Amino acid sequence: MAKDFVKEITNMDEDFARWYTDVVTKADLIDYSSVRGSMIIRPYGYSLWENIKNELDFRIKETSHENVYMPLFIPESLLQKEKDHIEGFAPEVAWVTHGGSEELVERLCVRPTSEVLFCEHYKNIIHSYRDLPKLYNQWSNVVRWEKTTRPFLRTLEFLWQEGHTCHATDEEAHEETTKMLEVYADVLENVLAIPVLKGQKTEKEKFAGAKFTYTVESLMHDGKALQSATSHHLGDGFAKAFGIQFSDQTGELQYVHQTSWGFTTRVIGAMIMVHGDNRGLIIPPRVAPTQVMIVPIAQHKEGVLDFAYHLKATLSKIARVGIDASDKKPGWKFNEHEMKGIPLRLEVGPKDIENKQVVLVRRDTGEKTFVPMAELETKLPQMLEDIQQNLYERARELREQKTTVATNMDEFKGNLESNPGFIKAMWCGDKDCEDQIKGQTSATSRCIPFEQEKVSSNCVCCGKEAEKLVYWAKAY
Amino acid sequence: MAKDFVKEITNMDEDFARWYTDVVTKADLIDYSSVRGSMIIRPYGYSLWENIKNELDFRIKETSHENVYMPLFIPESLLQKEKDHIEGFAPEVAWVTHGGSEELVERLCVRPTSEVLFCEHYKNIIHSYRDLPKLYNQWSNVVRWEKTTRPFLRTLEFLWQEGHTCHATDEEAHEETTKMLEVYADVLENVLAIPVLKGQKTEKEKFAGAKFTYTVESLMHDGKALQSATSHHLGDGFAKAFGIQFSDQTGELQYVHQTSWGFTTRVIGAMIMVHGDNRGLIIPPRVAPTQVMIVPIAQHKEGVLDFAYHLKATLSKIARVGIDASDKKPGWKFNEHEMKGIPLRLEVGPKDIENKQVVLVRRDTGEKTFVPMAELETKLPQMLEDIQQNLYERARELREQKTTVATNMDEFKGNLESNPGFIKAMWCGDKDCEDQIKGQTSATSRCIPFEQEKVSSNCVCCGKEAEKLVYWAKAY
Numbered sequence: 001m002a003k004d005f006v007k008e009i010t011n012m013d014e015d016f017a018r019w020y021t022d023v024v025t026k027a028d029l030i031d032y033s034s035v036r037g038s039m040i041i042r043p044y045g046y047s048l049w050e051n052i053k054n055e056l057d058f059r060i061k062e063t064s065h066e067n068v069y070m071p072l073f074i075p076e077s078l079l080q081k082e083k084d085h086i087e088g089f090a091p092e093v094a095w096v097t098h099g100g101s102e103e104l105v106e107r108l109c110v111r112p113t114s115e116v117l118f119c120e121h122y123k124n125i126i127h128s129y130r131d132l133p134k135l136y137n138q139w140s141n142v143v144r145w146e147k148t149t150r151p152f153l154r155t156l157e158f159l160w161q162e163g164h165t166c167h168a169t170d171e172e173a174h175e176e177t178t179k180m181l182e183v184y185a186d187v188l189e190n191v192l193a194i195p196v197l198k199g200q201k202t203e204k205e206k207f208a209g210a211k212f213t214y215t216v217e218s219l220m221h222d223g224k225a226l227q228s229a230t231s232h233h234l235g236d237g238f239a240k241a242f243g244i245q246f247s248d249q250t251g252e253l254q255y256v257h258q259t260s261w262g263f264t265t266r267v268i269g270a271m272i273m274v275h276g277d278n279r280g281l282i283i284p285p286r287v288a289p290t291q292v293m294i295v296p297i298a299q300h301k302e303g304v305l306d307f308a309y310h311l312k313a314t315l316s317k318i319a320r321v322g323i324d325a326s327d328k329k330p331g332w333k334f335n336e337h338e339m340k341g342i343p344l345r346l347e348v349g350p351k352d353i354e355n356k357q358v359v360l361v362r363r364d365t366g367e368k369t370f371v372p373m374a375e376l377e378t379k380l381p382q383m384l385e386d387i388q389q390n391l392y393e394r395a396r397e398l399r400e401q402k403t404t405v406a407t408n409m410d411e412f413k414g415n416l417e418s419n420p421g422f423i424k425a426m427w428c429g430d431k432d433c434e435d436q437i438k439g440q441t442s443a444t445s446r447c448i449p450f451e452q453e454k455v456s457s458n459c460v461c462c463g464k465e466a467e468k469l470v471y472w473a474k475a476y
Numbered sequence: 477m478a479k480d481f482v483k484e485i486t487n488m489d490e491d492f493a494r495w496y497t498d499v500v501t502k503a504d505l506i507d508y509s510s511v512r513g514s515m516i517i518r519p520y521g522y523s524l525w526e527n528i529k530n531e532l533d534f535r536i537k538e539t540s541h542e543n544v545y546m547p548l549f550i551p552e553s554l555l556q557k558e559k560d561h562i563e564g565f566a567p568e569v570a571w572v573t574h575g576g577s578e579e580l581v582e583r584l585c586v587r588p589t590s591e592v593l594f595c596e597h598y599k600n601i602i603h604s605y606r607d608l609p610k611l612y613n614q615w616s617n618v619v620r621w622e623k624t625t626r627p628f629l630r631t632l633e634f635l636w637q638e639g640h641t642c643h644a645t646d647e648e649a650h651e652e653t654t655k656m657l658e659v660y661a662d663v664l665e666n667v668l669a670i671p672v673l674k675g676q677k678t679e680k681e682k683f684a685g686a687k688f689t690y691t692v693e694s695l696m697h698d699g700k701a702l703q704s705a706t707s708h709h710l711g712d713g714f715a716k717a718f719g720i721q722f723s724d725q726t727g728e729l730q731y732v733h734q735t736s737w738g739f740t741t742r743v744i745g746a747m748i749m750v751h752g753d754n755r756g757l758i759i760p761p762r763v764a765p766t767q768v769m770i771v772p773i774a775q776h777k778e779g780v781l782d783f784a785y786h787l788k789a790t791l792s793k794i795a796r797v798g799i800d801a802s803d804k805k806p807g808w809k810f811n812e813h814e815m816k817g818i819p820l821r822l823e824v825g826p827k828d829i830e831n832k833q834v835v836l837v838r839r840d841t842g843e844k845t846f847v848p849m850a851e852l853e854t855k856l857p858q859m860l861e862d863i864q865q866n867l868y869e870r871a872r873e874l875r876e877q878k879t880t881v882a883t884n885m886d887e888f889k890g891n892l893e894s895n896p897g898f899i900k901a902m903w904c905g906d907k908d909c910e911d912q913i914k915g916q917t918s919a920t921s922r923c924i925p926f927e928q929e930k931v932s933s934n935c936v937c938c939g940k941e942a943e944k945l946v947y948w949a950k951a952y
Contacts, residue, residue: 031597031600031601033546033547033593033596033597034551034554034596035547035549035550035551035584035593038547038548038549039547040544040545040546040547040593040597041544041545042544043542043543043544043612046542046543046544046545047542047543049545050543066519066522066523067519067522067523067526068516068517068518068519068522069516069517069522069525069635070509070516071509071511071514071515071516071632071633072514072586072617072619072633073511073514073570073619073632073633074511075510075511078510090576091576091577092576093575093576094549094572094574094575094584095572095573095574095575096570096571096572096573096586097571097572097573097574098570098571098573098583099569099570099571099621100566100567100568100569100621101567107574108511108570110548110572110586117509117511117516120509120510121507121509121516124507125507136519140617141548141616141617143548143549145575145576156547156549157547157548157549159545
């Protein structure tokens with residue numbers, strides 16, 4: 001029975017892309033619609049996003065940021081104020097040209113990101129050093145006109161938060177950029193159990209309009225990298241384009257220094273591709289909509305269902321507990337909840353009730369444990385914690401296995417072939433080399449890691465002397 | 477000092493519309509941008525919305541609904557599937573015609589509401605009676621191309637939740653329509669302290685595509701009504717247009733019966749216009765971002781600030797407490813926090829510390845009470861509760877004062893002139909009379925209240941025999 005069900009999803013080692021699509025649909029995370037490149041986030045997927053969002057929102061507020069809401073539309077002239085920014089985004093925006101039956105005098109773009117709206121507002125409300133810093137954040141939808149799309153990873157519309165801050169000095173803005181990258185790393189590592197690599201994007205890969213971009217990169221099961229969140233130091237470029245000035249303590253006019261940082265529904269894709277297996281999703285307990293699913297065994301026998309519901313009521317105080325009392329067969333239920341990645345299954349039948357015990361089955365290892373009823377309220381949270389830690393450790397080990405060193409292009413290509421993943425290689429800093437590497441291998445520079453090592457003395461591409469270690473990978 | 481500050485907002489009895497605009501901007505709820513008809517919801521306004529949203533979201537989940545997320549864009553052909561619906565919405569939608577530099581083959585409308593997207597999805601996922609009911613909700617932004625806009629009340633884009641449900645029978649859908657109207661009434665009355673009138677919209681005023689629409693109507697300080705939330709019984713019209721069918725327990729194919737219901741940022745406008753006064757906003761304690769603002773008196777004196785911060789730490793366990801330790805003068809602070817409608821001000825100075833007491837000043841009544849420190853943790857929540865109740869009672873009394881009866885059009889017009897508000901009058905049920913009343917007075921039918929009375933025997937307009945009591949008013 002289990003076998004039949006498992007057949008329904010493609011084996012991840014045979015076709016990872018199809019495995020992914022199978023999982024997001026069969027685990028009821030998303031559905032497609034007639035809107036090209038967009039997705040419907042179904043209750044299970046949305047509840048997962050709500051849990052992730054709550055964890056991040058809490059940290060954003062703890063670090064003194066305030067939530068606001070900006071308009072969805074941006075007049076074309078406003079978008080054009082910062083040159084690099086418009087150049088970067090123009091090819092991928094959706095344009096509103098008509099309202100009702102009237103043609104608009106000026107086209108409106110559907111926000112791909114909201115820098116320019118925040119800038120316009122900041123110009124209005126910032127006058128003195130007393131008004132600084134301004135630490136704003138927005139939870140919203142944004143639209144980018146992508147040609148090729150995949151659920152969560154790249155969609156025409158996605159959900160995210162975008163932070164936008166103004167500071168009196170460049171140093172303060174730099175500190176903020178770092179701080180928010182750390183907040184992202186915290187959520188990814190400690191909530192989503194995804195180990196991340198922290199570093200700086202190259203000039204080529206940085207955000208359009210930024211001074212520099214920090215990134216947290218993670219590695220998927222198939223050896224491809226995924227940019228999981230970014231934090232940009234905007235310098236005073238936008239401030240100059242928009243005239244955002246304040247009078248400092250000496251009364252002199254100064255431009256503000258800005259940052260922006262974003263975290264999107266994309267991380268759900270990362271979570272799937274880091275933890276999932278051939279039975280489906282595996283959701284880390286800290287964000288799992290249901291942490292424990294109770295499956296009554298021989299539920300038609302007297303007392304079993306009552307007991308199961310009683311257990312649910314008791315355990316709901318310490319965990320998010322579901323119960324599957326449907327008339328499906330237990331084996332079918334097991335498979336369904338495994339597909340959905342529920343961290344723990346609790347089985348309880350007539351014999352267990354007699355023996356005052358239950359069976360706990362871990363999704364990550366398949367391990368089965370008989371737990372005496374009296375110990376359940378202690379053991380269950382411990383086991384959830386163990387699963388959380390194990391998922392992180394497993395992902396970290398996989399990343400290590402898939403991280404290699406290359407000192408020349410032959411090694412680089414060989415590694416990509418034999419053991420796709422992160423390639424650590426020195427880089428001279430020249431954009432030509434970056435382009436060549438991409439051209440020859442389709443790997444891109446993921447980041448210049450904060451923790452630098454010297455794996456050789458020469459650029460992996462041109463062979464010139466090189467000081468910078470870069471992580472390279474094919475990426476989503 | 478207080479006077480100077482108060483001058484800044486228009487007197488509400490002189491020009492209510494300007495008073496409103498003054499309040500929403502001076503209390504830092506919103507700001508304007510270069511996006512016509514849209515608003516920026518500033519931190520104070522957004523935090524208010526978050527509190528309201530949390531209260532409603534909790535109730536939506538408590539009644540077994542699940543949150544989902546649908547695409548922002550709707551292909552034109554999909555919008556056109558239900559005839560009444562497209563007729564109602566076409567004049568007020570924004571159209572996306574270009575993606576990047578390409579013209580689209582089919583225009584996309586920016587969702588004004590999401591019935592058609594839900595219907596398309598429901599068709600995919602509903603097959604059997606076992607799949608019913610489906611109780612979905614979405615929190616999102618929507619766009620309606622309005623000509624004349626006012627912050628919160630009518631904006632090009634607004635935030636809302638939209639519930640969309642499918643049921644096996646018409647009765648169940650009817651029950652759902654009623655249940656969600658009661659949820660809205662609960663949030664409005666018990667959270668926002670806004671008394672509501674519950675009833676049914678006339679055919680003319682019902683939602684485009686609905687079988688009937690239920691509404692909760694409230695009355696503003698200036699005697700104008702505001703539709704505060706609506707709940708629609710959609711019947712099986714959409715189901716037939718979209719082919720949403722299920723096989724019932726006998727194996728026969730049946731169409732589902734649907735509902736939809738919405739609640740928007742508009743209620744913030746209602747809250748302002750029901751409770752506000754000439755000193756600014758008054759926010760009901762249950763949704764106030766800050767419930768108590770501590771203002772230290774003579775804060776330069778030793779121990780005052782320490783004591784104030786200590787108080788804040790202690791009281792934060794039982795209420796949302798702020799502290800204003802800025803270098804502004806106390807009078808200025810008083811005015812600012814009154815403008816922002818913070819329910820309670822707590823003053824504490826050297827003498828109070830000596831006497832082991834603080835001063836509590838109510839925003840709603842201006843009443844000043846000396847409270848011994850030992851009683852503070854009991855008194856403070858009581859006082860917040862008193863304010864909540866008093867705001868509701870005050871609003872209810874005002875509504876009663878402004879609710880009159882008319883038996884003919886002369887009385888109708890006279891009442892509107894002398895005491896604008898709700899007019900209770902009988903109606904024959906004829907759309908012509910409804911149109912005439914609107915034409916002659918600009919008052920519209922607000923609803924056919926669930927609690928019917930017979931205030932006369934004849935239609936207020938045509939004089940024919942009439943059975944239905946209708947509430948009429950000029951409305952926002």
